[in-house]
Amino acid sequence: MVKLTNYNIVLKQFVLLLTFTLTISCAEKKYAVEKIVGKQININEKIQESTEFEKIIKPYRDRIDADLSTVLSFAPETIDKNGKWQTPMGNFLSDITLEMSNVVFEKREHKKIDFCLLNNGGIRSIIPKGNVTARTAYEVMPFENSTVVLAISGKVVLEIVDYIISEKKPHPLSGMSFTINSDGKPSNIKIGNNNLEEEKVYYVVTSDYLANGGDNMLFFKKNSQKFDLDYKLRNIIIDYFKSNKEIKVNTNQRITE
Amino acid sequence: MKRREFLKGSISSGLLLSAGGFSLSSFKTSGSKHLTVLHTNDVHSYIDPFPADHPKNPNMGGVARRAALIEKIRAENPNVLLLDSGDIFQGTPYFNYYGGELEFKLMSMMKYDLATIGNHDFDNGIDGLYAQLPNATFEFVSANYDFKNTVLDGHVKPYKVFNKNGIKVGVFGLGVELDGLVDKRNSKETVYHDPVSVAQEMARILKQEKKCDLIICLSHIGYQYKNEPDKICDTKLATLTKDIDLIIGGHTHTFLDKPTILKNIEGKDVLVNQVGCYGINLGRIDFYFDEEKNIAANGKSIII
Numbered sequence: 333m334v335k336l337t338n339y340n341i342v343l344k345q346f347v348l349l350l351t352f353t354l355t356i357s358c359a360e361k362k363y364a365v366e367k368i369v370g371k372q373i374n375i376n377e378k379i380q381e382s383t384e385f386e387k388i389i390k391p392y393r394d395r396i397d398a399d400l401s402t403v404l405s406f407a408p409e410t411i412d413k414n415g416k417w418q419t420p421m422g423n424f425l426s427d428i429t430l431e432m433s434n435v436v437f438e439k440r441e442h443k444k445i446d447f448c449l450l451n452n453g454g455i456r457s458i459i460p461k462g463n464v465t466a467r468t469a470y471e472v473m474p475f476e477n478s479t480v481v482l483a484i485s486g487k488v489v490l491e492i493v494d495y496i497i498s499e500k501k502p503h504p505l506s507g508m509s510f511t512i513n514s515d516g517k518p519s520n521i522k523i524g525n526n527n528l529e530e531e532k533v534y535y536v537v538t539s540d541y542l543a544n545g546g547d548n549m550l551f552f553k554k555n556s557q558k559f560d561l562d563y564k565l566r567n568i569i570i571d572y573f574k575s576n577k578e579i580k581v582n583t584n585q586r587i588t589e
Numbered sequence: 590m591k592r593r594e595f596l597k598g599s600i601s602s603g604l605l606l607s608a609g610g611f612s613l614s615s616f617k618t619s620g621s622k623h624l625t626v627l628h629t630n631d632v633h634s635y636i637d638p639f640p641a642d643h644p645k646n647p648n649m650g651g652v653a654r655r656a657a658l659i660e661k662i663r664a665e666n667p668n669v670l671l672l673d674s675g676d677i678f679q680g681t682p683y684f685n686y687y688g689g690e691l692e693f694k695l696m697s698m699m700k701y702d703l704a705t706i707g708n709h710d711f712d713n714g715i716d717g718l719y720a721q722l723p724n725a726t727f728e729f730v731s732a733n734y735d736f737k738n739t740v741l742d743g744h745v746k747p748y749k750v751f752n753k754n755g756i757k758v759g760v761f762g763l764g765v766e767l768d769g770l771v772d773k774r775n776s777k778e779t780v781y782h783d784p785v786s787v788a789q790e791m792a793r794i795l796k797q798e799k800k801c802d803l804i805i806c807l808s809h810i811g812y813q814y815k816n817e818p819d820k821i822c823d824t825k826l827a828t829l830t831k832d833i834d835l836i837i838g839g840h841t842h843t844f845l846d847k848p849t850i851l852k853n854i855e856g857k858d859v860l861v862n863q864v865g866c867y868g869i870n871l872g873r874i875d876f877y878f879d880e881e882k883n884i885a886a887n888g889k890s891i892i893i
Binding site: 361362363364365366367368369370371372373374375376377379380381382383384385386388389392393395396399400456467470474475476540541544545546547548550 | 620621622636637638641648649650651652653654655656657658660679680681682683684685686687691694695698712713755756757768769770772773774800802803834845847848860862864868869870871872873874875876877878879880881
């Protein structure tokens with residue numbers, strides 16, 4: 333399928349070019365574009381693969397397969413990314429991130445993390461029903477992002493709520509809940525089971541990527557304290573798989589409209 | 590001029606070329622030359638094809654297939670320039686396991702000529718990228734990232750000039766804003782500069798000083814941002830600069846039906862292209878050149 337057009341620019345330059353070629357005809361050859369043809373070639377099973385390349389790739393693939401094909405856990409249902417304000421994948425990832433990061437944070441800092449906020453775009457894959465391997469964790473979270481705990485005021489939490497409402501994306505959220513009124517304003521904001529207090533300091537766990545302003549989560553820059561847990565999000569998923577024979581997803585409502 | 594506009598409109602459907610019975614050879618003169626530019630972007634370590642039961646891209650992509658395709662194209666026209674617009678790294682366990690080693694080795698085997706640096710190419714830190722450079726026989730260009738105070742100093746050029754069978758092709762690179770996208774711990778002392786002024790300076794050098802016949806911008810700044818109309822992108826860059834013939838983009842994983850044609854600041858045509866992501870597509874743009882004197886003399890044949 334030829335998908336383009338051609339162009340040329342030479343007509344306008346006709347007079348100019350004549351003068352040019354007459355004066356310096358002894359100079360090195362000067363070329364101009366006469367025609368352009370552009371297209372895109374889809375790469376699919378109709379193209380016979382190069383055996384030379386396949387031979388090079390195979391040992392690299394085999395080692396990965398040997399490592400990542402071990403069954404670690406089981407998903408009784410497909411965990412998908414469907415939903416307006418929250419998704420099964422988002423609930424799953426934010427819940428386990430809050431739970432597993434808290435183990436590290438409590439040991440190190442003797443404090444408790446209040447809630448978790450991640451980004452919907454950071455979840456790169458669903459978890460299909462059936463056996464779950466470490467490869468699943470790599471597909472869900474290929475990035476090397478680690479968890480970070482930030483101390484923020486209740487006022488900054490209000491900014492987070494406004495951000496989520498304006499973004500209209502199901503960003504993974506755990507340990508926090510609120511209602512969106514018909515006028516688009518939030519109400520009934522709760523951290524755990526308690527009402528939000530604007531002057532109080534809360535501890536939120538997120539990824540280092542978001543803590544640094546990724547996905548325009550600039551409110552995280554207003555933290556008063558930052559703790560790097562050096563715990564990769566992917567390792568959180570793998571550790572959860574290893575310690576749970578079956579994946580459980582909480583469906584409790586975090587954001588109600 | 591009217592005829593020219595008419596033909597341009599008709600040909601955009603792609604029908605006239607085949608149905609009208611024109612063949613490329615009809616336009617060839619003694620001094621004519623043919624350059625094939627092939628390109629990828631945002632391959633993201635996708636080395637194997639997607640599985641046949643994948644819900645979005647079943648059976649698509651795969652480096653061993655791309656290599657065979659490129660080899661076939663080279664057999665037809667050896668005058669090929671093979672380019673990548675960045676984000677070579679990150680997305681499959683191949684990167685997590687081998688840090689980009691296999692990606693660079695395979696690209697070298699396919700004889701890539703040049704690549705630019707995407708935000709995810711910093712994902713193992715600037716040191717991680719530096720460590721993989723020995724596996725790449727191709728070079729990197731980035732004109733708006735200043736690597737002076739990093740390990741990449743001296744390893745990334747702003748531009749490169751190729752002599753492709755007598756055609757001088759200048760290619761410069763552009764990277765996306767790092768703030769809020771790339772962790773400072775990864776990009777370290779890399780300094781980002783405004784792509785527009787840098788691109789204009791590069792085009793000036795390549796056109797005026799290096800006397801290039803064709804100028805290509807290898808960009809990772811993104812095709813377009815609907816929700817951020819002020820953010821610089823390929824389509825804006827095309828209209829704000831001059832002397833750039835082709836912008837090969839990346840970053841936004843944009844699938845286009847065909848390359849976009851825009852008018853630059855002087856009203857001349859600029860092509861902007863991007864081929865999605867994950868090695869699903871290969872972009873191919875063929876340039877047919879002639880000596881300027883022939884083009885001037887055979888005015889008619891160049892209308893198409």
